[in-house]
Amino acid sequence: MTDAPAPEDVALPDGLVRRDFGGGETLATEGPVVGPEATDGDWRAWDASRSKLAATYAAGLDPGLSADATVLYLGAAAGTTVSHVADVAGPTYAVEFAPRPVRDLCRVADDRDRLFPLLADARKPESYAHVVETDCDLLVQDVATRGQAEVALRNRQFLADDGRLALAIKARSEDVTGDPTDVFDAVLDDLRDGYEVLETASLEPYHDDHLAVVARPR
Numbered sequence: 001m002t003d004a005p006a007p008e009d010v011a012l013p014d015g016l017v018r019r020d021f022g023g024g025e026t027l028a029t030e031g032p033v034v035g036p037e038a039t040d041g042d043w044r045a046w047d048a049s050r051s052k053l054a055a056t057y058a059a060g061l062d063p064g065l066s067a068d069a070t071v072l073y074l075g076a077a078a079g080t081t082v083s084h085v086a087d088v089a090g091p092t093y094a095v096e097f098a099p100r101p102v103r104d105l106c107r108v109a110d111d112r113d114r115l116f117p118l119l120a121d122a123r124k125p126e127s128y129a130h131v132v133e134t135d136c137d138l139l140v141q142d143v144a145t146r147g148q149a150e151v152a153l154r155n156r157q158f159l160a161d162d163g164r165l166a167l168a169i170k171a172r173s174e175d176v177t178g179d180p181t182d183v184f185d186a187v188l189d190d191l192r193d194g195y196e197v198l199e200t201a202s203l204e205p206y207h208d209d210h211l212a213v214v215a216r217p218r
């Protein structure tokens with residue numbers, strides 16, 4: 001593992017910029033508006049307090065997003081974060097198992113021809129293996145559920161050998177009462193069955209008791 005650089009030193013891919021919307025610099029992507037968010041022309045503010053992936057950048061980590069990357073996103077909810085990912089990346093498969101947010105996610109995808117919503121359980125990758133490309137460049141995981149390492153391991157099959165996993169571990173989803181540090185260590189230990197952990201960083205102050213992890217398949 002390496003020390004994370006300062007957030008402003010993390011190189012951003014084409015399509016992702018730092019921009020001041022009036023309250024200081026924040027990340028921004030260009031695309032159709034989703035819900036209440038600050039905009040400037042076609043630029044949309046990507047708020048770290050509403051997105052673990054944006055907070056991962058704010059923590060000084062490079063999650064491996066790149067222009068035209070093929071992305072599998074697990075735990076898409078109503079599409080807040082995955083909309084920004086699809087503004088930047090190529091084909092973006094968005095898995096969410098709760099029907100209600102998927103309705104909103106489908107509306108977000110209506111405006112984006114590279115975003116493909118999938119109503120599916122991320123613990124059962126066989127249910128979407130016929131749709132999702134293999135050799136994905138990036139696997140983003142933000143599923144607030146027990147067994148977060150196991151979900152990442154089961155979906156490793158979709159990643160290219162040189163792909164990246166950008167995972168947000170929520171301690172309380174694994175163990176409500178456990179010390180978050182112990183919980184993170186246990187999840188990272190399990191994750192190492194299939195991944196080499198490259199960088200980790202706390203997502204505070206944006207998201208309490210969350211750890212960002214960037215890893216690659218091994």
Ligand SMILES: C[S@@+](CC[C@H](N)C(=O)[O-])C[C@H]1O[C@@H](n2cnc3c(N)ncnc32)[C@H](O)[C@@H]1O
Pocket residue numbers: 050051052053074075076077078079080081082095096097098101120121122123142143144145
């Ligand atoms: C913290 S929210 C995700 C927020 C979203 N990533 C964003 O930033 O816009 C976690 C989501 O994971 C979903 N989830 C939990 N377990 C899941 C599973 N096994 N398969 C698919 N989605 C799951 C939940 O329904 C919830 O919408």
